Amino acid sequence: MEDYEAKFRAYLDANRYRMTPERLAILEEVFQAKGHFTADDFLIHTRQHHPKVSRATIYRTLDLLVQSGLVDKVELGGNRAFYEYFHGRQHHDHLICLGCGSVIEFTEPEIEALQESVCRSFNFRMQSHSHKIFGRCDRCQHDSEPPPSWSPGHE
């Protein structure tokens, strides 16, 4: 049994929620996915192995996963939310390419430290933060075309 599965079961137990085949299937899907995906991506993928799972269950389960701390919900711009597994990884922020939609993760401890000092100066208690940089990645640097049908994919 994978570590994340144990954690999820522990979270469910602690809250008197139940483990179901649907939840397990979605959990596997999420931890298999590399990158940032939408609820719909997970719906499609999960249905390959569990054909009748509903969109509602996807949303409900992703919420649970976020609450349990296993998954991170990220708003990368646009209207839809993206999800990525978080368990076992360090915190990171995102560079988002407006050309191809690719997402690069970065970590910068000095920025984190400065953030904390900003919070201190306002006596603000930070709970979470989101730092996104939009622009053009290496590959898309010379494509002058504006963003096509935009949607951050894998990576």
Place this chain on the structure above:
Amino acid sequence: MEDYEAKFRAYLDANRYRMTPERLAILEEVFQAKGHFTADDFLIHTRQHHPKVSRATIYRTLDLLVQSGLVDKVELGGNRAFYEYFHGRQHHDHLICLGCGSVIEFTEPEIEALQESVCRSFNFRMQSHSHKIFGRCDRCQHDSEPPPSWSPGHE
């Protein structure tokens, strides 16, 4: 004539768009507003002086203002967008209180500098960025209640 009005007229002219009473009214509303407001806030306020303005026109005009660079559209979390006038002000980022919805602006040149160095290291060309810190402000620090009906209001 205010500076921002001149700028807006210049932008409209340059793009063969027309100045209308509605656009002028919304422009005034936006530059009078202190803080971060939703499209609906502007609809309500604008209607006080211009009763039949439509929601569609608010959205269309806010878009124009954003394109002209006079106004900043910010996603502070949740589903709706917030707008604040930008003209004549320096770039800033946001601390967002999950207790009362208040928004504190901050500027931290060192963070900006570090951002640029992160971009350089990925050969990423930054176009814009969004840095939000969520937590509890000074006043809400000891209220343990979870966020009620959440909506960042005035400053």
Place this chain on the structure above:
DNA sequence: ATTAATGCAAATTGTTTGCACGGTC
């Protein structure tokens, strides 16, 4: 047996669009 979870479809919410009419250049 109890009570939570599911699938479905309908409801919600913020925003966008098509279109006929009115106003600006």
Place this chain on the structure above:
DNA sequence: GACCGTGCAAACAATTTGCATTAAT
């Protein structure tokens, strides 16, 4: 007079919810 902008209502898209049914405990 050409054609852009408006209001209105319908259209949209992502997400949420009500409910009767099914399943985990």
